[in-house]
Amino acid sequence: xxxxxxxxxxxxxxxxxxxxxxxxxxxxxxxxxxxxxxxxxxxxxxxxxxxxxxxxxxxxxxxxxxxxxxxxxxxxxxxxxxxxxxxxxxxxxxxxxxxxxxxxxxxxxxxxxxxxxxxxxxxxxxxxxxxxxxxxxxxxxxxxxxxxxxxxxxxxxxxxxxxxxxxxxxxxxxxxxxxxxxxxxxxxxxxxxxxxxxxxxxxxxxxxxxxxxxxxxxxxxxxxxxxxxxxxxxxxxxxxxxxxxxxxxxxxxxxxxxxxxxxxxxxxxxxxxxxxxxxxxxxxxxxxxxxxxxxxxxxxxxxxxxxxxxxxxxxxxxxxxxxxxxxxxxxxxxxxxxxxxxxxxxxxxxxxxxxxxxxxxxxxxxxxxxxxxxxxxxxxxxxxxxxxxxxxxxxxxxxxxxxxxxxxxxxxxxxxxxxxxxxxxxxxxx
Amino acid sequence: xxxxxxxxxxxxxxxxxxxxxxxxxxxxxxxxxxxxxxxxxxxxxxxxxxxxxxxxxxxxxxxxxxxxxxxxxxxxxxxxxxxxxxxxxxxxxxxxxxxxxxxxxxxxxxxxxxxxxxxxxxxxxxxxxxxxxxxxxxxxxxxxxxxxxxxxxxxxxxxxxxxxxxxxxxxxxxxxxxxxxxxxxxxxxxxxxxxxxxxxxxxxxxxxxxxxxxxxxxxxxxxxxxxxxxxxxxxxxxxxxxxxxxxxxxxxxxxxxxxxxxxxxxxxxxxxxxxxxxxxxxxxxxxxxxxxxxxxxxxxxxxxxxxxx
Numbered sequence: 001x002x003x004x005x006x007x008x009x010x011x012x013x014x015x016x017x018x019x020x021x022x023x024x025x026x027x028x029x030x031x032x033x034x035x036x037x038x039x040x041x042x043x044x045x046x047x048x049x050x051x052x053x054x055x056x057x058x059x060x061x062x063x064x065x066x067x068x069x070x071x072x073x074x075x076x077x078x079x080x081x082x083x084x085x086x087x088x089x090x091x092x093x094x095x096x097x098x099x100x101x102x103x104x105x106x107x108x109x110x111x112x113x114x115x116x117x118x119x120x121x122x123x124x125x126x127x128x129x130x131x132x133x134x135x136x137x138x139x140x141x142x143x144x145x146x147x148x149x150x151x152x153x154x155x156x157x158x159x160x161x162x163x164x165x166x167x168x169x170x171x172x173x174x175x176x177x178x179x180x181x182x183x184x185x186x187x188x189x190x191x192x193x194x195x196x197x198x199x200x201x202x203x204x205x206x207x208x209x210x211x212x213x214x215x216x217x218x219x220x221x222x223x224x225x226x227x228x229x230x231x232x233x234x235x236x237x238x239x240x241x242x243x244x245x246x247x248x249x250x251x252x253x254x255x256x257x258x259x260x261x262x263x264x265x266x267x268x269x270x271x272x273x274x275x276x277x278x279x280x281x282x283x284x285x286x287x288x289x290x291x292x293x294x295x296x297x298x299x300x301x302x303x304x305x306x307x308x309x310x311x312x313x314x315x316x317x318x319x320x321x322x323x324x325x326x327x328x329x330x331x332x333x334x335x336x337x338x339x340x341x342x343x344x345x346x347x348x349x350x351x352x353x354x355x356x357x358x359x360x361x362x363x364x365x366x367x368x369x370x371x372x373x374x375x376x377x378x379x380x381x382x383x384x385x386x387x388x389x390x391x392x393x394x395x396x397x398x399x400x401x402x403x404x405x406x407x408x409x410x411x412x413x414x415x416x417x418x419x420x421x422x423x424x425x426x427x428x429x430x
Numbered sequence: 431x432x433x434x435x436x437x438x439x440x441x442x443x444x445x446x447x448x449x450x451x452x453x454x455x456x457x458x459x460x461x462x463x464x465x466x467x468x469x470x471x472x473x474x475x476x477x478x479x480x481x482x483x484x485x486x487x488x489x490x491x492x493x494x495x496x497x498x499x500x501x502x503x504x505x506x507x508x509x510x511x512x513x514x515x516x517x518x519x520x521x522x523x524x525x526x527x528x529x530x531x532x533x534x535x536x537x538x539x540x541x542x543x544x545x546x547x548x549x550x551x552x553x554x555x556x557x558x559x560x561x562x563x564x565x566x567x568x569x570x571x572x573x574x575x576x577x578x579x580x581x582x583x584x585x586x587x588x589x590x591x592x593x594x595x596x597x598x599x600x601x602x603x604x605x606x607x608x609x610x611x612x613x614x615x616x617x618x619x620x621x622x623x624x625x626x627x628x629x630x631x632x633x634x635x636x637x638x639x640x641x642x643x644x645x646x647x648x649x650x651x652x653x654x655x656x657x658x659x660x661x662x663x664x665x666x667x668x669x670x671x672x673x674x675x676x677x678x679x680x681x682x683x684x685x686x687x688x689x690x691x692x693x694x695x696x697x698x699x700x701x702x703x704x705x706x707x708x709x710x711x712x713x714x715x716x717x718x719x720x721x722x723x724x725x726x727x728x729x730x731x732x733x734x735x736x737x738x739x
Contacts, residue, residue, distance in 0.1 A: 268445055275677040276695070276714055280453060280707060283699030284460035360572045367574045367681060368696050380574070387578050387685065391586045401575045408570040 035345065038421040045417020051410035059227035067217065070224040071375035072195065074202060074215035082210040082218070082395045089188035089203030096184055101171040105162045111170040116161045120154065127153040210395040212385070218396065222403050225377040229404065230355075232293070232362045232378065233411075237354035239297040241347055244304025245340065251305070252312030253335050263309070266302050274299035275361070282370040292371060296361050304350050311343045345422035352415040356408045363404065379404040435727060442719050449715045450500070453708060454493055462702050483509065500712060506705040510698070516709040519694065524713060526596065527683070527690035531675050533606060534613035538671060542618045543664060546625025547657070553630065561622060568619025573678050577612040577685040584608060594687035609686040613678050617671035621664055628660040658732070665729050669722040676714055 039045055058065070080091050104110075131146040165171060173181070188203040195202075209218035251262040278295045285291055315321065316339065324334050363380025365371035372378040379400045386396035463485070480486045484495060499506055505516035545565070549558040585593040585608070595605040632638060633656060641651050683692035691710055698706035 268448060276711060277449075277453065277456075279680065279696060280456060280699050280711065283696060284457060284462075284702070286461075356570070363572060364574065364677075364681065368684070370696070383574060383578070387574075390578055390582055394582060397578055397582070401579065405571050405575060408572075409566070412566070412570050 035418070035421040039417055042417040042420065044413040045421075048410040048413035048417065051406060052414055055226060055230065055407050055410070058223055059230050062223050062227050065223065067220045067223060068205065069195070070216060070220040070377065072216065074211070076203070077205075077207070077211050077215035078213060079389075079393050080207050080211045080215075081393075082208060082399075083206060084208065085206065087203065088205045088207060092188060092203065093181075093184065096181060098166070100173060100177045100181065101166045101169070104171045104173055104177065105166050109172040109174070110162055110165045111172060112161075112165070113170070116165065119161055120157050123157040124150065124154050209399045210393070212396055213389065213393075218399055221377050221382060222379075222399050225379050225382050225400060226403055226407070228372060228376060228378040229359050229362060229380070230407070232289075233355040233359035236293055236296050236300070236358035236362070237351050239293065240300040240354055240358070241304050241351045243297060244301035244350075245308050245343070245347060247301070248305035248308030249312055249335050249340055249343075252309035253316055253331065253339065255313075259309070262305070266305055269299065270302055275364075278361075279365070279368065279370060282365055287370060287373045289372070292362065292365065296358060300354065300358065300361070304347075304354070307346060307350065308343055311346060312339050315339050315342055349415065349419045349422055352411065352418050356411040356415070359404075359408065359411075434730075438723060438726065442723060445719055446712075446715055450497070450708070450712060451493075453711045454496065455489075457702075457704055457707055458489060458492075460702070483507070496708070500708075505709040505712070508703055508706050510701050510703040510706065516705050519706065520691065520709055520713055523689060523691045523694065526688060527679055527692060528717075529597075530606065530609055530613065530683075530688060530690060531672070531679060534610045534675050535617065535668070535672060537610060538614040538617035538621055538675075539664070539668070541614075542621025543625050543661065545618075545622040546664075547629060549622070550626045550629035550633065550660075551652070558626075562626070565619040565622045568615040569623075571615075573612050573615060574681050574685070576615050577608070577682055580608050580612060581685065596687075596689055605686075609682045609688055612682050612685075613675050616674055616678070617667075620667060620671065624663050624667055625660060628663045629656060632656045632660045662729070662733055665725060665732060669725040672721045673718050676718060 039049075074088075076092060077088050080088055083091060127150045131149055191201070191203060192199045193202045194200070205217075207217055207219070209222060211217060212221065247262050247266075251259040278299060281295045282292060312335075321334060321338055324338055329337070359379070362371055362378060363383065366378050366380030367384035369381075369384060372381045382400035383397060383404070386393070386400070390397050477486070484492060487495070496506070503517075505520065507515045508519065511519065545561040549561045552558050581593055584591045591608055592601040592605055595601050597603050597606055638651060638655060641655055679688075679690060680692040680695050682688070683690045684696075691713065694706060695710050695714075698710060
């Protein structure tokens, strides 16, 4: 004892400097420093970290970003395709012109050129040659079927040439239609709307990601949807890890009957089709965010509980815990003061790995129409809404899907990197 | 051994019992009932309907009656679709779902194990990188993104495959390709990574080195010694893989309009069709639990370290 005390004293005199066996001062490294050093070497994980930070900043500052509102509906701007530079007004104008000229062309008001006529004539001639059977001796009248076939060819080529004429603007619009176009041009140039107390020329907007079926800006919806998804992932991930931590720690430390009961509950819940129960829950009790958190957290703490329990069991017989116990520390103090902090590495890793899972589960529910409801959006609900009109409006599917995929990739690389950093000998490389 | 199997089979009953009980009471305490239409029928008619379906009994009586019915294999009449009972709808849609699920599982296993083996044997070659890149895509990209994207390119853009339909329809068997691939993606990715990791671990182990030093040919070592050991983790993953396929099928059946059980699932819950939801939940649970059970039995056959107590 006295030996120990002198030792301590001399250490104090040295200013608590730790030394190695050659009496050289060494700097102590903590678990976190060590992990950070390893993480820095992992390029994919750092790339993931950077992307996650960018996404988090975008979501955090979504309210003050220079983007349009995510819920403001512009009936004139429904389903505008993505554009760089071209304003909404120009897109509207173009759409109207195409609509009117197509209509006019169908009514036959096309300025046919020589080229068109030649093309049509040639195609009809070819068809006639093809259908005139050599054995039936030229000059004899064609059968009705053959005549129909030739007429089909003619109609087909005329339609093709007409589309070209529409594209080239060789269509005569009547006065009424021209007036309509002029009125639209006028309206686009002058119409304003008061948004947030400021007068804004709404048709001068540019929609980088296009608009949705209610004329809402997809840039704003993708960012706000991302905010919702990330928030759900973060809160859900943390909640489920804490529930798992709580039960895992108790089961691991107390052992015996308590352990048995908790782990049997975990086993039974594992073998249940819990996503099915969550779907039923959401469908029956209506779409509320709180309920969704509850339902998802309830089913997703199981893995964490198992891992924490294993860790605690291996730690609880270590000397420092015995020392704490011999000094009279209570169970609660030992668990939450001594054991749980030692599982923080695992917990950080699991929280990072839980977040993408949570985002996916939420998106799964939203895709089925059971998650986030209008006017709010999440990546899942945006994708779910977009699937119906995918053929005509692919951008509505494309942007949220890409945004979500990039984030999930980044989270996964970061999570894998963190696991390798905190637990280099990890066996569960999955 | 038989004793062990029987004991395990009996062990499944509590899980099923808990699932059925939880869903039964969840469904009953939810607001709204199956007959709360926009236009309510007269009071007396309503009473008659409720009496016909025994909805006017106390809850515990309903519960006991329902339990009695399902033990006899009767899932009751549907509350929404009047033509047939729940057994009929399930008997008609379950085979389609099962077919899709097993094809997806088979694809995931076959391709996943092979990709894992090839990657492990050619570690750090381009094959390895390509296979693992696909695996990472499969793990991170959710299936409700993969499905629509596949559909957009293969059906709408390039017009190679039909957008939707089923094998009994006019397009025949090609209709199953996209839903099966979508469903198989995630389990495929996990299986490929699992088998690669365990294969690499096996290749570095001592008994393999012993076999090599004794002069055994590489092909024999891999076939006899490495494969068997490294497939064990894959076998134990088949249970969870099937669970993810079953859950995923709810979405995939909706995207590709497959006439399976999944499409009843969400709709019946929204409709408050008590018996149809219960029916689907029970069928899903039985399939999942049985699948886990079979996998466990196979696993205990393959792994000599497991003893039957």
